[in-house]
Amino acid sequence: xxxxxxxxxxxxIGGGSGGLASARRASxxxxxxxxxxxxxxxxxxxxNVGCVPKKVxxxxxxxxxxxxxxxxxxxxxxxxxxxxxxxxxxxxxxxVERLNGIYAKNLGNDHVEWLHGRAHLLSKNEAEIxxxxxxxxxxxxKKILLATGGHPNIPKTSGSELGITSDGFFDLEKxxxxxxxxxxxxxxVEMAGMFHHLGGETHLFIRHDKFLRNFDxxxxxxxxxxxxxxxxxxxxxxxxxxVEKHPEKSGWLKLHFSDSExxxxxxxxxxxxxxxxxxxxxxxxxxxxxxxxxxxxxxxIADDYQNTNVDGIYSLxxxxxxxxxxxxxxxxxxxxxxxxxxxxxxxNAKLDYxxxxxxxxxxxxxxxxxxxxxxxxxxxxxxxxxxxxxFTAMYYAMMEPDEKAPMSYKLVCVGPEEKVVGLHILGSGxxxxxxxxxxxxxxxxxxxxFDSCVAIHPTSAEELVTLK
Amino acid sequence: MAPVAxxxxxxxIGGGSGGSGAARRxxxxxGAKTLLxxxxxxxxxxxNVGCVPKKIxxxxxSVSxxxxxxxxxxxxxxxDIKFNFAEFKKKRDANIExxxxxxxxxxxxxxxxxxxGIATFKRQxxxxxxxxxxxxxxxxxxxxxxxxxxxxxxxQDIPGAELGITSDGFFDIEDxxxxxxxxxxxxxxVELAGVMNxIGVETHMFIRGNTFLRNFDxxxxxxxxQRYEDAGxxxxxxxKGFNAVVGLRGGKGEGRSLKLxxxxxxxxxxxxxxxxxxxxxxxxxLNLAKIGVKLAGxxxxEVDDYQNTNVEGVYALGxxxxxxxxxxxxxxxxxxxxxxxFGAxxxxxxxxxxxxxxYxxxxxxxxxxxxxxxxxxxxPAAIDKYGKDHIKTYHTRxxxxxxxxxxxxxxxxxxTEYKLICQGSEEQIVGMHxxxxGxxxxxxxxxxxxxxxxxxxxFDACVAIHPTSAEELVTMR
Numbered sequence: 001x002x003x004x005x006x007x008x009x010x011x012x013i014g015g016g017s018g019g020l021a022s023a024r025r026a027s028x029x030x031x032x033x034x035x036x037x038x039x040x041x042x043x044x045x046x047x048n049v050g051c052v053p054k055k056v057x058x059x060x061x062x063x064x065x066x067x068x069x070x071x072x073x074x075x076x077x078x079x080x081x082x083x084x085x086x087x088x089x090x091x092x093x094x095x096v097e098r099l100n101g102i103y104a105k106n107l108g109n110d111h112v113e114w115l116h117g118r119a120h121l122l123s124k125n126e127a128e129i130x131x132x133x134x135x136x137x138x139x140x141x142k143k144i145l146l147a148t149g150g151h152p153n154i155p156k157t158s159g160s161e162l163g164i165t166s167d168g169f170f171d172l173e174k175x176x177x178x179x180x181x182x183x184x185x186x187x188x189v190e191m192a193g194m195f196h197h198l199g200g201e202t203h204l205f206i207r208h209d210k211f212l213r214n215f216d217x218x219x220x221x222x223x224x225x226x227x228x229x230x231x232x233x234x235x236x237x238x239x240x241x242x243v244e245k246h247p248e249k250s251g252w253l254k255l256h257f258s259d260s261e262x263x264x265x266x267x268x269x270x271x272x273x274x275x276x277x278x279x280x281x282x283x284x285x286x287x288x289x290x291x292x293x294x295x296x297x298x299x300x301i302a303d304d305y306q307n308t309n310v311d312g313i314y315s316l317x318x319x320x321x322x323x324x325x326x327x328x329x330x331x332x333x334x335x336x337x338x339x340x341x342x343x344x345x346x347x348n349a350k351l352d353y354x355x356x357x358x359x360x361x362x363x364x365x366x367x368x369x370x371x372x373x374x375x376x377x378x379x380x381x382x383x384x385x386x387x388x389x390x391f392t393a394m395y396y397a398m399m400e401p402d403e404k405a406p407m408s409y410k411l412v413c414v415g416p417e418e419k420v421v422g423l424h425i426l427g428s429g430x431x432x433x434x435x436x437x438x439x440x441x442x443x444x445x446x447x448x449x450f451d452s453c454v455a456i457h458p459t460s461a462e463e464l465v466t467l468k
Numbered sequence: 469m470a471p472v473a474x475x476x477x478x479x480x481i482g483g484g485s486g487g488s489g490a491a492r493r494x495x496x497x498x499g500a501k502t503l504l505x506x507x508x509x510x511x512x513x514x515x516n517v518g519c520v521p522k523k524i525x526x527x528x529x530s531v532s533x534x535x536x537x538x539x540x541x542x543x544x545x546x547x548d549i550k551f552n553f554a555e556f557k558k559k560r561d562a563n564i565e566x567x568x569x570x571x572x573x574x575x576x577x578x579x580x581x582x583x584x585g586i587a588t589f590k591r592q593x594x595x596x597x598x599x600x601x602x603x604x605x606x607x608x609x610x611x612x613x614x615x616x617x618x619x620x621x622x623x624q625d626i627p628g629a630e631l632g633i634t635s636d637g638f639f640d641i642e643d644x645x646x647x648x649x650x651x652x653x654x655x656x657x658v659e660l661a662g663v664m665n666x667i668g669v670e671t672h673m674f675i676r677g678n679t680f681l682r683n684f685d686x687x688x689x690x691x692x693x694q695r696y697e698d699a700g701x702x703x704x705x706x707x708k709g710f711n712a713v714v715g716l717r718g719g720k721g722e723g724r725s726l727k728l729x730x731x732x733x734x735x736x737x738x739x740x741x742x743x744x745x746x747x748x749x750x751x752x753x754l755n756l757a758k759i760g761v762k763l764a765g766x767x768x769x770e771v772d773d774y775q776n777t778n779v780e781g782v783y784a785l786g787x788x789x790x791x792x793x794x795x796x797x798x799x800x801x802x803x804x805x806x807x808x809x810f811g812a813x814x815x816x817x818x819x820x821x822x823x824x825x826x827y828x829x830x831x832x833x834x835x836x837x838x839x840x841x842x843x844x845x846x847x848p849a850a851i852d853k854y855g856k857d858h859i860k861t862y863h864t865r866x867x868x869x870x871x872x873x874x875x876x877x878x879x880x881x882x883x884t885e886y887k888l889i890c891q892g893s894e895e896q897i898v899g900m901h902x903x904x905x906g907x908x909x910x911x912x913x914x915x916x917x918x919x920x921x922x923x924x925x926x927f928d929a930c931v932a933i934h935p936t937s938a939e940e941l942v943t944m945r
Contacts, residue, residue, distance in 0.1 A: 046934075052869075055935040059870050060541045066534040067543065073531045074556035081543045088542035091873050327932035327939065356931045367933075394520075395527050397563045398556070432906035435938035436913020439930040443920055453916040454830045455796035456841075457514075458523040461912035462796065 003128065003136035009341070010034040011127060011141035013119040013285070016044020018317030018329030019147035020103065020112075025334045028110035030341035035139055036114040037129050042103040044149050045318065046326040048096055049167045054190060056092050058361040061197035065363065072398040083198060085175040092170075121286035124310050143312055143340050146292070146300055147329065148281040150318040154274050155182075159243030162253050163272035166191065176200050176271035180255055182240060183275030184211035186360045189223065191273060193363040196232050203267060205238040205257060212360070216372040216424040218388070218410045223362055223426065226406055230363065235259035243272060280319045297321065305350045306336045314340075323356055357438035359431045364405055367434035369441055370422035376412045385418060387411040387447070387467040393428055393460050407460055411447065411467055418447035425464070433461050473594060476609040477501040478810070481587045481595065481754070484512020486786030486798030487615035488571060493806035496578035498814040500806070503607055504580050505587045505597050510571040513617050513787065514795040516564060521639045522659060524560045526835040529666035533837070540873040551667070554642045588755040593781060611781050611809055614761075614769060615802065616750040618787040620656075622743050628713030631726055632741035635660065643721025645669055645739030649728060651710075652744030653680035655834045658692070660742060662837045665701045672736065674707045681834070685846040685901040687863070687887050692836055692903060699837070699881050708732055713741060749788045766790065774824045775805050783809075792830055800825045831915030833908045838882065841911030843918050844899035850889045853898075860895060862888040862924070862944040868905055868937050884937055888924065888944060895924035902941070910938045 012023040015038025026032040041048045060083070070077050107114050117131040127144065129137045152165035164171075166187055179195045181188045184206040196202040204211070204227070210220045211234075228234060238259035246252035246268060255267045280299045287294060293301050293309045299321035306314045314336055316322075317329035332351040339349040357369035376384045389409050396404040407427030414421045420441050425433060440449065447467075455462035480491040483506030495502040509516045538545045575582050583605070585597040593612065598604045620634035633640075635656050646669065650661040653675040665671040673680065673696070679689035680696075680703075697703055709731045717725040721739065728736045749768045756763065762770045762778040768790035771777055775785045783805055785791075786798035804822040811817020831843035844850075850859050865885040874882070884904025891898045897918050902910060917926065924944075932939035 051935050055869055056872065063534060063538045063541055063543060066531060067538060067545070070531050070535060070549075073528050074552040074559075075531065075535065076550040076552070077535065077545070081538065081545045084542035084544065091540075091542070095872050325931075326934045331931050351931075352929070357933050359933050359936065394523055397524055398527075398559050429906070429909035431933070431936050432938045433909045433913060435930070435933050435936065435942060436910060436915070436917055438913070438933065439922060439927055439942065440913060440916040440920060442930045443917060443922060443926050445916060445920060449920050450916055452826070453912070453919045454794075454800055454825070456831050456833050456908070456912050456915065457795045458519050459833065459908050459912065461909045465912060465916065 003138050005138045005140065006035065007140045008033045008035045008113075009142050010145065010337075011139050011143070012036040012145045012147060013127065014038065014044065014145075014147035014149055014281075014317070014319070015042045015103070015114065016147060016149045016317065016329070017046045017326040018149075018333040019044070019145060020107065020333075021330040022145055022147065022316070022333030022337045023112045023114075024106065024110040025337035026341050027112045030337065030343075032337070032341040034112045035141070036107065036112050037117060037119045037127075037139075038114065039116070039118040042100050042107075042114075043096075047099050047103065049170050051326050052099065053092055053096060053170045055361065056095065057194050057198075058190070060088055061194045061363065064197040064199070069399065069403070072400070072403065074398075083175070085198070086173055089170075089173060118284065120284055121290040121292075124290045125312055127286070143314065145306075145333075145336065146285065146287075146308070146313065146315040146319060147317045147333065148285060148319045150278040150280050150321070150324070152187075152274065153277045153279055155240075155276055157240050157243060159253075160274065162243045162245065163274050165274050169273060172271070176269070178267075178269045179203070179271040179273065180205060180267060180269050181273045181275055182238075183273075183277075184208070184213060185275060185277070186212060186362075188273075188275035189227075189362050190360060191275060192227070192232055193361075196227075196230060197363060200271075201233075202231075203233045203235060203269075205235045205240065205259070207238065209236045209260070212366075214372075215360075215366070215368060216410060216412075216422070217374065218408060219366050219368065219424055219426055222406055222408050223366060226364065227362075229402075235261075278318065278324070280321060282319065295321075304353075305339065306332055323353060325356070325358055328353070328356060355438070355442050357434050357441075359434060361431065364407075364427045365430040367425040367430040368423070369434065369438050370420070371412060372422060372424070373410065373412050376414060376421055380414045380421075383415050385413045385447075387413065389463050389467055391463060394458055395428065407463075409464055409467070411450070411464070413447050420445050420447065420450070423464075427460060429460050433464075437464065473606040473608045474503075475501075476503045476581075476607060477611065478806075479503045479505070479595060479607055479609040479612045480615060481505045481613065482512065482615035482617055482750075482786070482788070483510050483571070483575075483582070484615060484617050484786065484798070485514045485795040486617075486802045487512070487613065488575070488802070489799035490613050490615065490785070490802030490806050491580050492574060492578050493803045494810045495580045497816045498806065498810040500810045502580045503609070504575060504582050505595070506582065506584055507586045510568045510575075510582075511564075515567045515571065517636045517639050519795050520564060520567060521560055523835060524563065525639075525663050526659070528556055529663045529837070532667050537870075537874070540875075540878075553644050553667075557642050560639075586753050588753060589758045590755075592759050592779060611783070613775075613802075613805065614751075614754065614777075614782065614784040614788055615786045615798065616754065616788050618747040618749050618790075618793070620743065621746045621748050623745065626710050626712060628715065628726075629710075629743070631713050631715050632743050634743050638742060641721075641740070643723075645724070646722045647738045648672070648740045648742065649674065649736065649738045650742050650744060652742075652746075653677065653682060654744060654746070655681060655836075657742075657744035658696075658836050659834060660744065661701060662696065662835075665696070665699060666837055670702075671700070672702045672704065672738065674704045674710075676707055678705050681840075683846075684834075684840070684842060685887060685889075685899065686848065687885060688840055688842070688901055688903055691865075691883055691885050692840065695838070695881060695883060696836075747787065747793070749790065751788065764790065774808065775801055792827055794830070794832060797825070797827070797830060829915070829919045831911050831918075833911055835908065838884070838904045839907040841902040841907040841914075842900065843911070843915050844897070845889060846899060846901070847887070847889055850891065850898050854891050858892055860890045862890070864940050864944055866940065869935055870905060884940075886941055886944070888927070888941070890924050897922050897924065897927070900941075904937060906937050910941075914941065
């Protein structure tokens, strides 16, 4: 049967954070006839296998920490109350499904037509969508947005398919007893923290001697020492040569590795998680047919305005690999919709990619915006002044010294005006603390601006406006 | 023979937040020979019967709440976990004692002379301090700072009122009451009642109006008052007052019993009654009349923008002046005063340091359940100042992700609500009011931005951090 042909103003390929934000803005605000295509679940990575289930699980892990701490406050509770992983997982799934439903509803409310299927570009203004039942639709669009996101990588190591990735983390129906994570980015660090607090023996394998290598050294050092204090086993300078099914224990694996202490060792585990990086989702997108250029990692090349090299085709979000965060994709998506459909007022609309704040949900939380100290020193040399503080939050007043978690802040300033070019914070409460400081720094705050605001007492945040 | 007056550059009466801030700056930074007079415990209200024990107790209540939240996440936590309040209180006390010592160590290290006693003015530049043992000594200085703070008021016209406690007494409680009454609608009543309710005490609040926190934005008043009721606090609204308090049984905790006789004839029996009806300045024993220091209506010491009283060389700041009764305000005012009076001639000083503080746009947090953060004007105050046509508000209300697994009737107890009040065509933010889990740590950064003159578009220009509650503040429509 001949495929149905449709025409529209805006075809958005990818129903994740970036794609949907752009589609909804174009349709609802600018009345652009918009079609969105999603091949998996609405909401993309963030809703289904990223931010949302991550944060829910982090909340569960945070509760475990509080249970551990309650005894110091005088509560008669066993330090680790049993955790029903399966029932928690099902509740989390139900929550995500509700969100999938809400996303569909929102698209409807904003008059965006959406198709469930896999898109392939046919040319620079046409794409073929293969729907679930095998039927096809050809969409001809004035503008096309590629926001197909990415997926986690699995290494070529022998037996690597026996491990899971972050996607698989959210499928786990029961708590692993002994888990190894391989990777040194924020995903590995976040998941290692969660596994540990939810009650498993946790090993983290990193290639070098530090993790979070794009973060300020203060963060790297303090989180690593805190993780080790908590009991997470970190294998430095490590590599993995082979993964095999465990010869005796059914359902278990044997990992062959080397690290700074062991030339050739093995580890028995019931869960191995690769968090070694993500690749763009472009394989069958048909980029070559439209002539869209990619970089050496396969990511779609987009300029500051989200233009690709092909007129009428745009790209944003994880598939471009610029700053892989949901709110960045959303903001870029909205700016793009404004620029394409909002008329002359918005002809220069784009997202400013500088000073974007982000949080790592480790234990404790990490917040960061702007330059690291090394980056600042490289750019500004002697003009850099750094303010530091480390302290213990009042919450830990009840605990023994070895049970207290750290709190550390670093403010990186430049020039005689002491303009704040970087802020790095670590400790309980930092995840909610950073946003406001992000606004101030984006406004061009100086150290004096920070100091001019009266402190709020007693909080941890007040230490940021009383730095010496 | 008349006692020889010991001479100083600076005398600070009151070793609380403001006094300590001023003394340490003057002595530690500028080398001014400084005497500090404290009649009670080092650190004043904040350390001993205010901010510090309040926050520690709030943390305790928060842990208690988390234990209940854990059930919804799949933790097998028994519903009625016992806790040892006396053990907790002991640890809290020990923490405070540690702070008392830290204050004294800091003073000693910065070469401040500390004397313990009650100060009274003999002459403009001279005070007499009477020590605990009855002895006394006289001190003079060209600059004298009054930072004696305040104390909670107990009603004088209700027979038996003295059977109730104030916030001071709250921190003496070792045996928890089963049923407790709070009289008052300010943040102190709200915070202390909130904590008691959270840890299982049957809590009654008596307020004169329909809502509490009447100086706060209507959104905060409405949502928080409602939330307290939903959480089980029994709020007696539009209350006309009490005729008497009758002691039924002495003792502590559940053993103690008081009868509250209301002016409408009704009676309520409780184990403990707490008056949180306001605070008065601590000036009685200073003998201010001797040197003619001018007082305002309720007895607060009148000062100008630079903390000068009407008497040359005599200054006042902190709770005793009744201006923004907050520890960080007193500290900042103390430091600014010392910068001005002693810093000018010193290498460490100079005009680049604050010489006075700006009392506008001071952010604060109320440690209620949930937390409340605020800076700037309420909506009615903004409308009053700028006219309704020039004010635009942005508002959002949602349930934070943390409560997604809680049943509906419990979700209701955990609102998060934010309001931005913008002025003029530039939408300058003149007021920000937030309520909900995490608000206490959220507020400071936004305070910096608002103080810098942030407009709505400055908020929106910062990319959101996800997933957090705070991100809702930069994506408001």
